Amino acid sequence: MTIQTRRERERAERRQLIVTAARELAEAEGWDAVTTRRLAAEIEYSQPVLYSHFKGKDAIMAAVAVDGCADLATELRQARAGADGVRASLAAVARTYTAFARRRPALYDAMFTHLVDLPFATPEAPAPLRDAFGELLAAVAPVSTEEDAGLLTETFWAALHGLATLMRSGRLPEWAHERRLELLVDRFAGPTRD
Amino acid sequence: MTIQTRRERERAERRQLIVTAARELAEAEGWDAVTTRRLAAEIEYSQPVLYSHFKGKDAIMAAVAVDGCADLATELRQARAGADGVRASLAAVARTYTAFARRRPALYDAMFTHLVDLPFATPEAPAPLRDAFGELLAAVAPVSTEEDAGLLTETFWAALHGLATLMRSGRLPEWAHERRLELLVDRFAGPTRD
DNA sequence: GACGTTTTCTAGCAGCGCTAGGAACACGAG
DNA sequence: CTCGTGTTCCTAGCGCTGCTAGAAAACGTC
Numbered sequence: 001m002t003i004q005t006r007r008e009r010e011r012a013e014r015r016q017l018i019v020t021a022a023r024e025l026a027e028a029e030g031w032d033a034v035t036t037r038r039l040a041a042e043i044e045y046s047q048p049v050l051y052s053h054f055k056g057k058d059a060i061m062a063a064v065a066v067d068g069c070a071d072l073a074t075e076l077r078q079a080r081a082g083a084d085g086v087r088a089s090l091a092a093v094a095r096t097y098t099a100f101a102r103r104r105p106a107l108y109d110a111m112f113t114h115l116v117d118l119p120f121a122t123p124e125a126p127a128p129l130r131d132a133f134g135e136l137l138a139a140v141a142p143v144s145t146e147e148d149a150g151l152l153t154e155t156f157w158a159a160l161h162g163l164a165t166l167m168r169s170g171r172l173p174e175w176a177h178e179r180r181l182e183l184l185v186d187r188f189a190g191p192t193r194d
Numbered sequence: 195m196t197i198q199t200r201r202e203r204e205r206a207e208r209r210q211l212i213v214t215a216a217r218e219l220a221e222a223e224g225w226d227a228v229t230t231r232r233l234a235a236e237i238e239y240s241q242p243v244l245y246s247h248f249k250g251k252d253a254i255m256a257a258v259a260v261d262g263c264a265d266l267a268t269e270l271r272q273a274r275a276g277a278d279g280v281r282a283s284l285a286a287v288a289r290t291y292t293a294f295a296r297r298r299p300a301l302y303d304a305m306f307t308h309l310v311d312l313p314f315a316t317p318e319a320p321a322p323l324r325d326a327f328g329e330l331l332a333a334v335a336p337v338s339t340e341e342d343a344g345l346l347t348e349t350f351w352a353a354l355h356g357l358a359t360l361m362r363s364g365r366l367p368e369w370a371h372e373r374r375l376e377l378l379v380d381r382f383a384g385p386t387r388d
Numbered sequence: 389g390a391c392g393t394t395t396t397c398t399a400g401c402a403g404c405g406c407t408a409g410g411a412a413c414a415c416g417a418g
Numbered sequence: 419c420t421c422g423t424g425t426t427c428c429t430a431g432c433g434c435t436g437c438t439a440g441a442a443a444a445c446g447t448c
Contacts, residue, residue, distance in 0.1 A: 007394095036436060046397050048438075057436065112365065113307070120365040148377060154366055155357070155374045155381075159349070162356030171306065171314040172348055180349045183342060187349075187381045201425095230405060240428050242407075251405065 015053045015063075017043050023064045026106040031061070031114075062118050065110040070128035072100055072111070076135035086142040087189040093139040094160055094181050101164035112161055121154075133157070143189045152188075159184055209247045209257075211237050217258045220300040225255070225308075256312050259304040264322035266294055266305070270329035280336040281383040287333040288354055288375050295358035306355055315348075327351070337383045346382075353378055 021042045025034050036057060040047045054060045079096035083089040101108040110116070119125045133153070140153040163180060166172040172180075215236045219228050230251060234241045248254045273290035277283040295302040304310070313319045327347070334347040357374060360366040366374075 115363055121367045151370055151374050152377050155377050158356030158360050159353035162352030166352050173315045176345055180345050183346050183349050
């Protein structure tokens, strides 16, 4: 039994090695640089081993996305913890979310832009995804009615996502980002000055 | 001079033929199906003629995007014309925008998702782009202060864009779309029932 | 040390965006 | 009508992609 478990452990380690290498390569040079050949060279194995762990390149990106969601959830939690009051929490979460997208664009793309068959808005979604959404929910719920909290969080999330992606692709000017965030938070939290 | 002009006209016609073929192929089978070989076959020319009109595949997509913006602007204008009152206009524009994205996903991607080097938020942006944004602006301005109209429109646009893309990629459930739209319009127009 | 099983690699497929170089065409002059 | 000339267009091919079949190597067992 020990041999079996050792092999399984080694497989799991190598799987993580692939995910980490893909993530680092993507963050350093963008997803276009993450080819199966390049990735194989990076982990010092040949191409086909990638396919013994993942169905294809998309599945690798999905795994990277799950890891990224865990990171995002952590950052959002810290932002919320460091903010006093309902409006400040919402603003902090909004700023942290868009900063994350701007700071790690490749990772963000894998999480929320790239077409990927991860279950999202369902109970069987991976835990990190639900955690990240939960952080948003915790910030939005106080400015919502009880029954609309989930939907309002989704709407707020969509607005942040739109701002992040449109800005990154040059469709929105960056210099006004802070002011747009303020307008958004105003509309969701009400114009009350904290 | 007539020969020269005839040739220029024929070139312009063929250019439009390429753009139209690319757009129809993308809408029918998705952008993955729009390969330069396939597109060349579609217009009954060889591959290199594409490169005598456009710098590359991305430039073709950009041209399709500009066409698409003209369509979107038209639809938004009609939606606004058919709506009475500030809130109804905003709701109609929001519904029309997201419906456009859902009905013509490939076209929408070329316009707003795909990385493409079109000047967007500048005076030298192509007219159809400015027209489409102008329609949004006309709907948002009445619920805004004078100096914030542009920024608030950008923010509203981002929210619509986020809803459209997250929903299309399966990250937001479709069944609640109408309710999310209503929440969004509420937050921007105020909860006044028209 | 020889045998199965499992793991890993070499080599290759079909397709991609894009381009160099020559063939084929339309044109204006005699 | 014929002949150069200049432009237009196509054939062929480059280097790359994601992915996979089948051979080779490493491993555990007897």
